[in-house]
Amino acid sequence: MIDLLEQVAMHLSGRPVRVILRRIEEQGVGGYTSRGADGRIQITVDSGLDDQTFLWMFLHECGHVRLHSEAMRPISGRPEAHRQKMASLRRLIDDQARAQADQEHARQEAEADDLADRWLVAAERYQTIGGTWLTSRLSGLLKTIG
Numbered sequence: 001m002i003d004l005l006e007q008v009a010m011h012l013s014g015r016p017v018r019v020i021l022r023r024i025e026e027q028g029v030g031g032y033t034s035r036g037a038d039g040r041i042q043i044t045v046d047s048g049l050d051d052q053t054f055l056w057m058f059l060h061e062c063g064h065v066r067l068h069s070e071a072m073r074p075i076s077g078r079p080e081a082h083r084q085k086m087a088s089l090r091r092l093i094d095d096q097a098r099a100q101a102d103q104e105h106a107r108q109e110a111e112a113d114d115l116a117d118r119w120l121v122a123a124e125r126y127q128t129i130g131g132t133w134l135t136s137r138l139s140g141l142l143k144t145i146g
């Protein structure tokens with residue numbers, strides 16, 4: 001499964017990606033993209049999601065890798081801890097800087113959503129025969145031009 005996910009992530013984003021499946025403790029977060037301490041881009045997706053939500057979440061993160069991963073800095077340790085630190089730093093910046101950061105964040109989310117929606121349509125159209133609901137769609141994405 002991880003092999004197939006990493007193949008699809010690389011096919012869609014044009015970059016080598018490490019995929020990690022595990023439970024994410026942070027509430028309301030199904031996945032995220034980060035850069036590991038070794039410089040490798042990684043996608044973490046909550047392993048407890050149902051197949052449909054999982055596929056959309058995974059494609060959304062592939063969108064972030066393709067569009068927004070260039071500027072990501074390597075972090076060590078669990079990304080959740082880093083995200084908590086960033087959230088507390090947020091309180092220290094002024095309103096204008098915060099509004100600007102929020103706007104940039106919202107723009108990136110919308111861009112990743114657009115790509116995920118497009119890839120979801122392609123996954124339906126090119127799904128392969130056989131396999132599970134999820135693997136037939138993931139395999140189908142490998143037949144697209146990305």
Ligand SMILES: [Zn+2]
Pocket residue numbers: 060064108109112
């Ligand atoms: Zn996102």
